[in-house]
Amino acid sequence: MKEKIIEKVLEERERQDAKWGEQNHAAPVWGMIIGEEYGEMCQAINEFGFNPTPEAEEQIYTEAIHTMASCMAMIECIERRRSTMKNGEVDMERLVYLEKCVGDFCDHTRCSNCTIREICDFTESENLGILRLYFKNKVRK
Numbered sequence: 296m297k298e299k300i301i302e303k304v305l306e307e308r309e310r311q312d313a314k315w316g317e318q319n320h321a322a323p324v325w326g327m328i329i330g331e332e333y334g335e336m337c338q339a340i341n342e343f344g345f346n347p348t349p350e351a352e353e354q355i356y357t358e359a360i361h362t363m364a365s366c367m368a369m370i371e372c373i374e375r376r377r378s379t380m381k382n383g384e385v386d387m388e389r390l391v392y393l394e395k396c397v398g399d400f401c402d403h404t405r406c407s408n409c410t411i412r413e414i415c416d417f418t419e420s421e422n423l424g425i426l427r428l429y430f431k432n433k434v435r436k
Contacts, residue, residue: 300360307364318368319376325369332362 311318320328336358343351 303360304363304367307360308367311364311368317375319372320369325365325372329362329365329369332358332365336362 336355339351339354339358343355
């Protein structure tokens with residue numbers, strides 16, 4: 296049973312990636328995305344309470360899969376972000392592009408100023424936070 300559910304979630308992740316591409320959002324944006332999916336699941340549950348049909352139950356199932364897949368997408372994003380760190384420190388290759396983009400007031404959403412787009416998929420505030428971490432650590436050493 297668990298394998299079937301995981302398979303459904305993975306199918307939904309593939310559908311999401313095909314529709315939206317790789318998504319790299321800040322935590323508050325993920326909260327909104329997942330909240331919207333969770334809200335749709337709650338709505339389906341509420342509707343099932345008033346009209347307990349097989350179709351209504353199927354809608355709960357579908358919305359639960361969407362919610363789980365969105366949570367998985369957020370975790371994938373966190374893993375990508377973590378992979379940009381090397382031994383707990385900022386990846387210098389990424390930092391060079393971040394400094395250029397922040398200096399050019401790039402918003403880091405696959406902008407035309409970035410030559411390595413997979414490095415520059417984070418919001419300006421996230422990148423500024425990474426730069427602050429880097430310079431804070433640089434001053435300490």
